[in-house]
Amino acid sequence: MKNINKDYLAIAAAIGLLGLFVTALNVFHEELEVVTSSPPTQQQPEMTLGKRIARSCVSCHDMSRSRSMQLVGPPLWEVFGRVSGVVPGYDYSAAHIRKSAECMVWDEESLDAYLANPKAYVPGNKMAFAGLRDAKERKALISYLKTLRYPDEPPASLFTGNETGDLSEALFASAEGEVWKSKGEETVRRVCWTCHDTGETAENKHGPYLWKISGRTAGTATGFNYSASMQRYADQGLVWNDYNLCHFLKDPHNYIPGSTSTMPAIKDHLTRMAVIGTLRTLQ
Ligand code: HEC
Ligand code: HEC
Numbered sequence: 001m002k003n004i005n006k007d008y009l010a011i012a013a014a015i016g017l018l019g020l021f022v023t024a025l026n027v028f029h030e031e032l033e034v035v036t037s038s039p040p041t042q043q044q045p046e047m048t049l050g051k052r053i054a055r056s057c058v059s060c061h062d063m064s065r066s067r068s069m070q071l072v073g074p075p076l077w078e079v080f081g082r083v084s085g086v087v088p089g090y091d092y093s094a095a096h097i098r099k100s101a102e103c104m105v106w107d108e109e110s111l112d113a114y115l116a117n118p119k120a121y122v123p124g125n126k127m128a129f130a131g132l133r134d135a136k137e138r139k140a141l142i143s144y145l146k147t148l149r150y151p152d153e154p155p156a157s158l159f160t161g162n163e164t165g166d167l168s169e170a171l172f173a174s175a176e177g178e179v180w181k182s183k184g185e186e187t188v189r190r191v192c193w194t195c196h197d198t199g200e201t202a203e204n205k206h207g208p209y210l211w212k213i214s215g216r217t218a219g220t221a222t223g224f225n226y227s228a229s230m231q232r233y234a235d236q237g238l239v240w241n242d243y244n245l246c247h248f249l250k251d252p253h254n255y256i257p258g259s260t261s262t263m264p265a266i267k268d269h270l271t272r273m274a275v276i277g278t279l280r281t282l283q
Pocket of ligand 1: 053054056057058059060061072073074079083084085086087091092093094095096106115124125126127128129141
């Protein structure tokens, strides 16, 4: 009788352990599912490879959510979808500042080109990394870089409105900062004043008033009669953060097709950045 009891207990314990094991597996599986949206069977080998390649970055980049600035390179948490060169307080080279002035975003294409040959893609940058020749390794690494964010947070993109980076900060802080500040103010006076009021009185002219334009939702100047196109973008929640302003001022008619604005494009990257910096001061 005693023996049977013992066996019974042993079997019960074994079943209990098995249950725990299955639960643990499920939890593990669920955790993976949060991070990767496609079936784990396809994603797993690529993610493993990506993680392995990323080991060659961690000597210079913090990749965790703590965004440490103690290393020689800028933190890479949330790098995917971010405008180049905008981590506040990081001392970028002029080459990277120039890229942010072009409103260059770290997406699949730009990361692939940069990681293949950093020196060729951003000439004059100070990242001492030769590049990854293998396209498959770059693809895996980029897939991994995409996961460096909180799972429920969408990548910063055109209409999320959560990109608060100050694109002109680095330019204005550079050795020629004062020159660019004046250039920005002068361009706004010379070009934008024809159609826009920039003062606190906030009057609508041919174009809507630009008071507090930086961070304002598109199409919300009180009393201004916007075009249907601009209205449509406004309804989608387009916010005039630096990044969207950069694209708009670079090419207004392609950015908002059908807009009634006859605004001239500001083709020169750094002048455009300086204008965006000046728009930030209108508050
Ligand atoms: C030897 C150090 C070093 C290594 C290794 C290195 N980086 Fe960098 N990285 C830097 C530095 C320094 C910068 C800033 C460059 C500048 O301002 O010119 C940088 C910049 C970057 C940027 C631009 C970030 C931004 O905010 O715009 C990305 C993206 C990047 N590195 C990705 C990587 C990846 C991915 C790896 C691994 C494959 C890697 N780096 C390996 C030093 C390094
Ligand atoms: C020739 C006239 C003209 C000039 C010059 C002009 N704009 Fe405009 N702008 C407009 C008009 C008109 C609109 C409204 C467009 C619409 O409703 O489609 C507009 C819209 C805008 C908007 C969107 C505002 C909102 O409330 O959503 C911004 C931002 C803007 N302009 C910035 C500028 C800046 C900066 C300059 C100078 C570099 C400039 N514009 C030069 C006519 C002009």
